[in-house]
Amino acid sequence: MIANYGYKDGSGEFFISIDTAKCAQCEAKPCVEACPEKILVIFTDDYDDEVIGVKEEHRKKIKYSCGPCKPITEKRNLSCQKACPSGAIVHSW
Amino acid sequence: MxxxxxxxxxxxxxxxxxxxxxxxxxxxxxxxxxxxxxxxxxxxxxxxxxxxxxxxxxxxxxxxxxxxxxxxxxxxxxxxxxxxxxxxxxxxxxxxxxxxxxxxxxxxxxxxxxxxxxYGPTVRTILDIGGQDSKVIHCDSKGKVTSFIMNDKCAAGTGRGMEVFADLLDIPIGEVGTRSLDVEEEPEPVSSTCVVFAKTEAVGLLHAGWSKERVLAAYCSSMAQRVLSLLNRIGIKKDLVITGGIAKNIGIVSRIEDKLGITALKPRYDTxxxxxxxxxxxxxxxxxxxx
Structure with a gap:
C-alpha cells in the first residue's frame, strides 16, 4: 500500500509517501530514529502489518516539520530516506 | 421588533x-x-x-x-x-x-x-467526500487498500463547504446539485483554496447580480476541481465510485465526471x-x- 501523508494548500503539495509493503519487510525501521524531528512512528496497520507512518500532529504542518532537512540554499539531507534500506519513503516536494 | x-x-x-x-x-x-x-x-x-x-x-x-x-x-x-x-x-x-x-x-x-x-467487484478507485475531509483510495479486487491520499487540512472540497453555501444562498442542501445545473453557461469556478474566501467571492458575485444558480454552479465547479487535484495526485483506476454525502449531489458528481471524462458507478445503497x-x-x- 502507498500511504500518502500530508496536504495541499495554496503554497503547494506536501506529501510523504510510504510504501508499506516494503516497510513491513524491514524489522529495524531505522528511519524512525534517523528523523531529527521525530515525525515518524511505528504502528500496526489495519491488515496487522507493522509499518511506519507520519505522526498525526505533523500531518497538517509537514512542510514546516520537514523544513530543517530541506534548506533552500544547501543540498537536501533527507535522513529518513538515507536510513531506509528499501527506498520506501518518497517526498513530493 | x-x-x-x-x-x-x-x-x-x-x-x-x-x-x-x-x-x-x-x-x-x-x-x-x-x-x-x-x-x-x-x-x-x-x-x-x-x-x-x-x-x-x-x-x-x-x-x-x-x-x-x-x-x-x-x-x-x-x-x-x-x-x-x-x-x-x-x-x-x-x-x-x-x-x-x-x-x-x-x-x-x-x-x-x-x-x-x-458497487460490484470492478471498483478500483473510491473518492470519498466526507463532512470535513476528502479521500481517494485505490483498492484491489479483494477490497484491500493499495494506495490512499487524504485532504483534511481545510473545508474546501468537503461536505461542510457545501453546507455553508446552502445556508448562504437559502437553498435546501438536497436541491443544491440540481439547481447548480440550471445555468445556460458554466461560469468560472470560485476559489478552490478556502471555503471562507469562496464564500466572500460568492457574496460579491450575488451583489454583482449573479443568480443563485450561477453562484452555485461556480462553487460546485470549484469543488469538483479541488477533489480532482486530489484524484490526479495518485491517479484514477477504473472503475471509479464516489461515496459520502456529496455523492448525492448531482451538480458535483456530474462535473467530476465531465472533467474526468468517465462515469462513476451508480450506488445500490445510501452513499x-x-x-x-x-x-x-x-x-x-x-x-x-x-x-
Whole structure:
C-alpha cells in the first residue's frame, strides 16, 4: 500500500509517501530514529502489518516539520530516506 | 421588533431502514459497523453478510453518545439489542470512542472493503467526500487498500463547504446539485483554496447580480476541481465510485465526471453508509478469523 501523508494548500503539495509493503519487510525501521524531528512512528496497520507512518500532529504542518532537512540554499539531507534500506519513503516536494 | 427565524438549509435528511425479509434470529453471524464521522454517524447491521439495517444521522458533540444513538436507531423496531451483536467494528474520526466496539479500523480500509459490496467487484478507485475531509483510495479486487491520499487540512472540497453555501444562498442542501445545473453557461469556478474566501467571492458575485444558480454552479465547479487535484495526485483506476454525502449531489458528481471524462458507478445503497458497511464486513472477517 502507498500511504500518502500530508496536504495541499495554496503554497503547494506536501506529501510523504510510504510504501508499506516494503516497510513491513524491514524489522529495524531505522528511519524512525534517523528523523531529527521525530515525525515518524511505528504502528500496526489495519491488515496487522507493522509499518511506519507520519505522526498525526505533523500531518497538517509537514512542510514546516520537514523544513530543517530541506534548506533552500544547501543540498537536501533527507535522513529518513538515507536510513531506509528499501527506498520506501518518497517526498513530493 | 419582529424577528424572523432563519431556516437551517444545511440540515440534510437523517434516515434509518431495515430489511423486513431478513429474520435476524435465524442468522449465524450478526455483525455491526459504526462510522462516527466529523459531521455524520452511521450504523450498519449485517446478518450473515447481508445488509439487515442501517441508520444515518448527524454526529453530536459526544462521540460515544453518537455511536450509541446511531446503533440504537438502526436496531429500532427490529427487536435486536447490543447483546445480540457478535462483533462490532468502529470506524471514522470517532472510531476509538465507540464503547461497544470490539475493534477500531480506519475509515480508509473500511471504504475499500465496502467497494465491492456496494458497487460490484470492478471498483478500483473510491473518492470519498466526507463532512470535513476528502479521500481517494485505490483498492484491489479483494477490497484491500493499495494506495490512499487524504485532504483534511481545510473545508474546501468537503461536505461542510457545501453546507455553508446552502445556508448562504437559502437553498435546501438536497436541491443544491440540481439547481447548480440550471445555468445556460458554466461560469468560472470560485476559489478552490478556502471555503471562507469562496464564500466572500460568492457574496460579491450575488451583489454583482449573479443568480443563485450561477453562484452555485461556480462553487460546485470549484469543488469538483479541488477533489480532482486530489484524484490526479495518485491517479484514477477504473472503475471509479464516489461515496459520502456529496455523492448525492448531482451538480458535483456530474462535473467530476465531465472533467474526468468517465462515469462513476451508480450506488445500490445510501452513499453515506459506505464506511459503516465496510466496518461491518471487517467485523465478519475478524470473527471468522478468530474462530
Amino acid at each position: 419582529a424577528t424572523g427565524k432563519k431556516k437551517e438549509h444545511w440540515r440534510w435528511e437523517e434516515s434509518n431502514w431495515h430489511n423486513p425479509e431478513i429474520d435476524w434470529v435465524k442468522a449465524r453471524i450478526i455483525t455491526a459497523g459504526v462510522d462516527v464521522g466529523s459531521v455524520s454517524s452511521q450504523a450498519v447491521i449485517m446478518c450473515d453478510g447481508k445488509l439487515f439495517a442501517y441508520s444515518n444521522m448527524r454526529t453530536g458533540s459526544n462521540s460515544p453518545d453518537s455511536a450509541l444513538n446511531a446503533i440504537n436507531w438502526a436496531m429500532e423496531e427490529t427487536g435486536l439489542t447490543l447483546d445480540d451483536l457478535h462483533y462490532t467494528v468502529g470506524t471514522g474520526y470517532g472510531r476509538i470512542n465507540v464503547p461497544f466496539a470490539n475493534r477500531a479500523v480506519t475509515e480508509i480500509a473500511c471504504h475499500a472493503r465496502s467497494g465491492g459490496f456496494m 453515506q453508509i459506505a464506511g459503516a458497511v465496510g466496518a461491518a464486513l471487517f467485523a465478519r472477517a475478524l470473527i471468522e478469523k478468530d474462530n
